[in-house]
Amino acid sequence: MERKLTATALVGNWKLHLALAAVIGVAGIALATMGPTLATIVTFFWPLVVSTVFLLSAVAVLFRISPPPSDPLHEEVPGQELMQYVAGLPDEVSLEMLERLDREYQSEKEEGEMQRRMEEEPVKEQEESGGSRREVSGAPLDQC
Numbered sequence: 001m002e003r004k005l006t007a008t009a010l011v012g013n014w015k016l017h018l019a020l021a022a023v024i025g026v027a028g029i030a031l032a033t034m035g036p037t038l039a040t041i042v043t044f045f046w047p048l049v050v051s052t053v054f055l056l057s058a059v060a061v062l063f064r065i066s067p068p069p070s071d072p073l074h075e076e077v078p079g080q081e082l083m084q085y086v087a088g089l090p091d092e093v094s095l096e097m098l099e100r101l102d103r104e105y106q107s108e109k110e111e112g113e114m115q116r117r118m119e120e121e122p123v124k125e126q127e128e129s130g131g132s133r134r135e136v137s138g139a140p141l142d143q144c
Contacts, residue, residue, distance in 0.1 A: 011018065036044075080095075
């Protein structure tokens with residue numbers, strides 16, 4: 001059974017699509033007649049375009065004048081001298097010395113945390129046992 005669709009049935013199937021096309025068409029015509037012209041847009045944005053061209057050309061020239069280092073492993077870290085000056089370190093401080101100092105600091109920090117935990121354990125044990133006075137390693141807290 002072949003079924004012929006009438007024009008109204010075809011329009012019914014494509015109603016949403018036709019409405020959307022009509023709205024887009026009307027919006028495009030309204031923008032073209034009431035919106036700014038291309039010349040107006042160019043005159044508004046020309047300073048931005050020119051400054052962007054100058055900036056990009058300056059970056060290109062700077063990369064030509066001073067190319068990035070070819071071997072970054074043997075180069076000094078950028079700003080390392082400034083960081084050493086701010087930290088008050090002597091000029092001959094090397095990266096190895098700074099790493100050693102950092103390891104020492106971390107180990108001291110870990111030892112301090114362990115000491116703090118050891119000091120807290122007797123207090124917790126006594127609280128759990130129901131002691132009336134809080135004591136740390138045998139000495140009452142109000143005498144410390």
